[in-house]
Amino acid sequence: MEGTLDTGTVLLILSAAVATYLTRVGGYVLITRMKAIPPRMEAALNAVPAAVLTTLVAPAFFSGGWDVKIAMVAALLVALRRPGLLMLGVGWAAVMICRQFLGL
């Protein structure tokens, strides 16, 4: 591990950075070009948070073992009442208990 910079690698990283930035600006540029947003499209945009975030959760739940499943259900029950840091703590504690004491 040296502190060097390889030109090809740096170009690759910067290209990836530009590609990423384009995705972060692109939607805004497209949507502000439109004069009026049709209601169905508005509905689609409103669905974005739940639709995208779910894809970061569901496969982790279903492909995870019992430790992960139990921890996520425990976190879900907490989150329904008190979202935030407590939910993270409960999820972490549950997964550690499953692994250390229950051998899941």
Added chain:
Amino acid sequence: MNRSDFREGLRGGVIVALSSAPFGALFGAVAVDNGLSFLETLLMSATVYAGASQLVGIELFGQRVEPWLVVLSVFAVNFRHILYSAAMAKYIGHYSLAQKALAFFMLIDPAFAEGVRRGESGQGVSFSWYIGFGVVVYLSWSIATMLGAFFGRMIGDPASIGIDILLPVYFLGMVLAFRRRPGFGPIVLASALGSVAAYHFVGSPWHVSLGAAAGIIVATLLPLPAPVAESASPEGGEA
């Protein structure tokens, strides 16, 4: 600059910083393991700044995949941000051009989810809040990357200290924050089924785009909510 908004942003950012830092460290360790130097690893976290795509990119880089394919894969994993910036448009229209440019650079999953939640609840997405939130997460991501790159192999298996559970749990909380929205149940069901199916039959990272598409298509097919009843503000404290 609104100081109380800024402080609220910092506070929200700390939660995200805590739950994402292990993955920043993981990326740092994996990147060095795959042949990036310390500086290159930091450069990637500091310029791409999108965790999942960084891990995918570094994995392909390590396998000596063609550079254009690496970039295309990073683009594909990050494609969801197009939807984010479109959905954020109505909340950040009042930013100056430079503020927008910076805000989009920092438009990560939690910034989007928290931003929309704030916007809908009427708190407003002030630049003070956004930058407070963004700076904490950005700095912690960069620092975690450096620690991971530096201490690399000492981290070992993230599962052994339970940090692998943090991000899924965090995102679960974010999903729940939107549970009062019209169509929440069908949208989440479609996204969950779509992403799990895509995860098994197509593979990661495509399950994100494909699963999201399933949920969004369902949303467009649902009956439109009555225009008056638009006050469905999402639930949730300071998740």
